[in-house]
Amino acid sequence: MRKFLIYTSSFLKDSFGVLALGSFLLALLSGVFLVVPYDVDSPYESVRNMMLVNGYAVFFRNLHYWSGQLFLIFTVIHTWDYLYRTEKIPEKRGVWFRLVVSLAVTVLVMLTGFLLKGDADSLQARRIMDSLMKTIPAGGNFLSRFLLGKEGSFQLIYIHHIATATIFLLIVMFEHARTVWVNTRSFIRLTILLVIFSLVFRAPLHDNLNPVVKGPWYLIGLQEILHLMKNPAWSLVIILILFVVLYFIPYLKGSRQINTRRFLLLSFYLYGIFTLTGYFFRGKNWQWIWPWETGYRTAVYFPFQADIPAFRIDSALLSSLENSARQESCIACHAGMSGFSPSHDPGATGCFICHRGDPFSLNKNRAHRNMILIPGNITDATLSCGTAECHPEIPSRVEMSLMNTASGMVSVNRFVFGESASPSVHSDIRDIRHSPADAHLRNLCAACHLSNEKTQAGPINQLSRGGGCNACHLNYSPEALAELQQRRSGQAADTTLPQVHPSLSVNITSDHCFGCHSRSGRISTSYSGWHETLLKPEEIPQTGNYQMMDDQRVYRYIQEDVHHTAGMECIDCHTSYEIMGDGNVYLHKEEQVKITCRDCHFTEPPDAIPLDQVDRETRKIIELRNMNEPGRKYMLGKESGEIILNATLKNGQWMLEGKKSGTWHPLNPPARICVEGSSHSNLHCSACHTGWTPRCLGCHNSYDPSSPGYDHLRNTETRGTWAEWVGLHLAGPPTLGVKEGKENNEKTIIPATPGMILTIDRSSYTGKNEPVLFRRLFAPMEAHTTSSEGRSCRSCHLDPVALGYGEGNLEYRVEGNTGRWIFTPKYAPHQNDGLPEDAWTAFPGNAIPPFSTREWFRPFSREEQQSVLLVGACLECHDEDSGVMNESLISFRKVLDERSRSCILPAGSF
């Protein structure tokens, strides 16, 4: 260390004391030049403006800053040097005392300089100083007032910086060195060094958006120490002790002096460790972050940046800055871009707030460094869309939401693979590893989650997966798209500035949802009536209604959802809290989705609330959608209680307004049959109103170690991949199953689909001798194929698919006085469990678990099958519109008791 110091001082050809004095003089000199551009009434704005339009002022500010820092460094080294010098000339006690005090004043002059920037760092530092001083029992309050002055005013701090502390230092220096001048050669050398430094490195200024705040570098160690101190007053005691120790060192003798010096040196090293910790490893919210962790470059805020000042005074820029709500260097080049939605117009928000980079630099490379080209990805959402000024509450919700964690997808997949005992555990797709199940997910499914980053410009289309906030909120106008295409095709030179920006808004179309939601449950395609076939594009038949999607899959038209026919989009039903999460952790999608059919299709009128009772987010959406005409009330879902912001009472009729289309849809009450009597009271609306569900059968999964594959989580190519071979893709009215409620033995009949009738060859992946797994798991399903007509009585009570037996012929055979159900399945028994390929349960009988992808979902039990088929037997003779059948809806028991002799019921257990 000493050697290094000796080397440094010999390089500068003078003692550290003289160098400290030289730096001080330079700071003084450069400070004079800052007096005019600096405005003590609006400190931050004036410094920022300097940085944007006045390259000369930037240079002097840098010079002022760096000479100040050198002054501090040289002063400390000089003091140290003095303590170590054996042949030192003892200072008079009074002079030495004043010198020790002047060390504190040196820190004060530096600190006041730091505060005068008036940025986020400074304001917080000022609050800390204020509180710290007030912990001093007597005179603390006075000291704080004397040093910091009036809250919000920088006047006194300015005075102390340029006068009080500076004059004090000058006097002490003069008393100590008997001169305030330095030898000219050293001064010139020092000046050259500092000028070069100031031309390259910029004095820090916080952008006031980065959530990380740090004190000046020499106090970052203290900041870290304060983090450990419940009672921060102790830090002052420690500092005082250090100064007292320093004061007494020259008067100590022999080993005492050596040991005390060692103690000081040790404290110095310790402090250095604290400083490095605070500087390099603290991210947002005081979180520890390693340099190799993702997002490090944005999470840790580095105040020191290299940037060569542009030596010009740009008055044109100054005037456009004055006309802009945000003062940033971006508009020096990018002013005049169009295409923004009103809320994201850079006139109000600026560019930096979303894109980051360096808002103070006029140098292209510098300004674009660390820029977020495509903001809104989950990893940096808190630095773009989610900054404190914009949507701070949303990233943490999205982070936990199912579209981000894909919890259900991961857990069910592991359950199916036999790697988890239950499908009802919380998982996060970002944490999956390389077990057979997780590798399967990586190869086939892991693209569909919001954390999958959008890395290229362009609109969200059928092939898009993930993309953070952009996944839903990004829209390209034709002009923006044309410009993008020009750029892609190379027609526009790289240097051509972009003119049209895509927009970010609440205009979320069903097309945004399509990419992910057309897979797996396929609700996006089903909603519009399309069912995926196994046809190849070249096999599309001439007749029939077929279409090919962008991923080359061929779809056949079956029947669209009645809401789709009415022109409703996904967001017309689904709320922002369902889509972006409400801050709770959910395991499966049916938990996160709150809206139910009965919210809009009710018999008793629902409640509605005025705008001022609506939560902030919903209110914002209401205002953005101009749904805030005076007096309008917002319907609370009859069943869920959620605010359905686009539903209201209009001219005496409950109506739902299309969020984008503006079309009004009446909220029709359920049909009489849905609400009358109790025989169907445990049927969910979807049990009858689901037009059809997609059904896949006979799927086999195995791993091919030699085929090229893709890891969708890491977005990298792999050698070897899991592959799926599908047997059949069918579409038809759904199977029904029983959802067991948690309370009161509550049961609800809901649709099911054969989600997982499959075999898995784990050994192909693990290389171990493992038997092929067979699963027959049905999944509860909201198919999004609602038809206004419910299923007929026969279509449930006489349908073997609805009952869970699979396709086939279900016949009621009457012989003499007894009736018997006979079922002839269409598909042969499966070698693994003897059930027909598409069955869920045996005919007749109880299924053997596991039978579902949810713990609360099962097929009809034997007794329940009997009850359904009992009615089925009646329907063999009685028309479903007959009086008897209508009566049976009110009381089936009564109808049975009064049945005629000719009615033959199924005998015993069929």
Add this chain to the structure above:
Amino acid sequence: MISRRNVLRKMKWIILAFLGYAGYKTSLRTMSTEKATQYRITGHLAEGVSFYGPVILQKNGRHIRFFSSSCTHLGCQITEESNRKLVCPCHGSEFTTDGKILKGPAGKPLRELTFSYHREKDEYIVHLSS
């Protein structure tokens, strides 16, 4: 022994002490009204947690509470909610959204502030010094 030198030295201290005292008094006179004592919020209050400079609002339906945004550790302003926590950016103290301590170094919960509501102006006046 009373020498001229001694008297002068004493005088020096007396004068300094007098100047110090007078200076102290002067500063007290001019600095008594330096701190804002109220914060006014007009119009609609949003549900959930909102930040208004020195004040944090927590609204839960009809329940309205105001807290000082000043961290009880060393007074930094808390400006953000993250994962339903209020985290102080300066030394990492964590509070629940209703001000209770989750993690130090802060040793006290956030200060709850009293407020009054003026119907005619639809204005909340939060008392910062309460």
